[in-house]
Amino acid sequence: MMQLTAVVALFDDLGEPELIGWVERGWVRPEEAAAGPLFHDVDVARVRLIHDLRTVMRIDDETIPVVLSLLDQVYELRAGLRAVLRAVEAQPEPVRKAILTAIG
Amino acid sequence: MRDPYEILGLKRDADEAAIKAAYRKLAKRHHPDLHPGDKKAAERFSELNNANDLLSDPEKRARFDRGEIDAEGHEVPPRGPFYRDFQQGPEYERYGTAHGGESAGFTEDDIAAFLARHFNARGEGANMRMPGGDLRYALTLGFLEAATGTSRRVMLPDGRALDVKIPAGIEDGHIIRLKGQGRPGIGGGPPGAALIEVTVAPHPFFRRVGDDVIVDLPVTLQEAVLGASVSAPTIKGRVKLTIPPGSGDGTRLRLRGRGIRQGHQYVELKVAVPPGDEPALADFLRGWTPAHPFNPRAGMEEP
Numbered sequence A: 001m002m003q004l005t006a007v008v009a010l011f012d013d014l015g016e017p018e019l020i021g022w023v024e025r026g027w028v029r030p031e032e033a034a035a036g037p038l039f040h041d042v043d044v045a046r047v048r049l050i051h052d053l054r055t056v057m058r059i060d061d062e063t064i065p066v067v068l069s070l071l072d073q074v075y076e077l078r079a080g081l082r083a084v085l086r087a088v089e090a091q092p093e094p095v096r097k098a099i100l101t102a103i104g
Numbered sequence B: 001m002r003d004p005y006e007i008l009g010l011k012r013d014a015d016e017a018a019i020k021a022a023y024r025k026l027a028k029r030h031h032p033d034l035h036p037g038d039k040k041a042a043e044r045f046s047e048l049n050n051a052n053d054l055l056s057d058p059e060k061r062a063r064f065d066r067g068e069i070d071a072e073g074h075e076v077p078p079r080g081p082f083y084r085d086f087q088q089g090p091e092y093e094r095y096g097t098a099h100g101g102e103s104a105g106f107t108e109d110d111i112a113a114f115l116a117r118h119f120n121a122r123g124e125g126a127n128m129r130m131p132g133g134d135l136r137y138a139l140t141l142g143f144l145e146a147a148t149g150t151s152r153r154v155m156l157p158d159g160r161a162l163d164v165k166i167p168a169g170i171e172d173g174h175i176i177r178l179k180g181q182g183r184p185g186i187g188g189g190p191p192g193a194a195l196i197e198v199t200v201a202p203h204p205f206f207r208r209v210g211d212d213v214i215v216d217l218p219v220t221l222q223e224a225v226l227g228a229s230v231s232a233p234t235i236k237g238r239v240k241l242t243i244p245p246g247s248g249d250g251t252r253l254r255l256r257g258r259g260i261r262q263g264h265q266y267v268e269l270k271v272a273v274p275p276g277d278e279p280a281l282a283d284f285l286r287g288w289t290p291a292h293p294f295n296p297r298a299g300m301e302e303p
Helices: A004-008 A016-024 A041-056 A064-089 A093-103 B004-008 B016-030 B040-055 B058-065 B090-095 B111-120 B143-148 B221-226 B279-286
Strands: A031-033 A036-039 B135-141 B150-155 B161-166 B175-178 B194-200 B206-209 B212-220 B228-234 B237-243 B252-255 B265-272
Touching: A004 A016, A004 A036, A004 A041, A016 A041, A036 A041, A041 A064, A041 B016, A064 A093, B004 B016, B004 B040, B004 B135, B016 B040, B016 B135, B016 B194, B040 B058, B135 B143, B135 B150, B143 B150, B143 B194, B143 B206, B161 B175, B161 B194, B212 B221, B212 B228, B221 B228, B221 B265, B237 B252
Parallel strands: B135 B194, B212 B265
Antiparallel strands: A031 A036, B150 B161, B175 B194, B206 B212, B228 B237, B252 B265
């Protein structure tokens, strides 16, 4: 887990106020702690993604929430689909066959 | 590592703007977090980063061009972990809308592989006839090449060279589809296509809106007030342009048919006040009463 200053130090062009702004807008949701926000690995990876979206792909700040929201939905759908596939795999062969036939 | 120019689809003499445009376009397409189910995306993205790192540093690029270093020697450390690497972990829940979560025991990562296993593999088996896969390729064009059309030789990853005709007016992001130039088909199936994704690099002074070309043209105070005949650049060479007397900053002149395909070129005048002291001009302006007084800030009176 990392403090805000340590996360900022990973990038050579990211300022603290910028990252604080991302947290305030809910783009990144670090753990709230008494000493300030604590960034888990997943949060740091998300910061890196937002950084790439803005600097490498030049997506402007108005569009970032749209991209993140769609991305979150894709990831969530994938998690849901995995759960369904796992359930299908756990079924006995005839049930599995019946489901797959019914799908397509 | 493949040749960095080939990865970014650049000619050897590509300028900085072309490198940037190509890198940006391809990074958008291949960023691993935008392809959570595609294992190869991380590899492609790191290839792009290596190529960009080498070519966007003039010193490294020059050394590479002279053959002093090879692409291998300058690979940047692999990036990561990517955001997508957390999609199966409990931590990811924070960014989902529902907090359903995933039990830790499930390891089926590649949904596509699962689907392929269960849906494509039904029935036929050995006699399966399948079209070959598509090959993707990047090609970066200069603004003028794209505007007027050109022909470029593209090296495919399998070593073949393809001459590709680029039609005039091709737009940034366009994908040229060359049927039959992809991977060979399976079991007698037809071959796939070569997909060539085009990036058009920006030009220092031409801009494009549809098939029209817009260029800002600086003129002197005398040329704007008195009128003049000046030479203006177009995408097909320089032309004489008549500036009518009394032109102002932002005046738009049309050069009919000088744009892309049937489009026009628009020239927007930028009036340049002479640099340095001009005592005669200052004296004249002090004693000058305009025949048509006006307030250029009339619309801005009330904040």
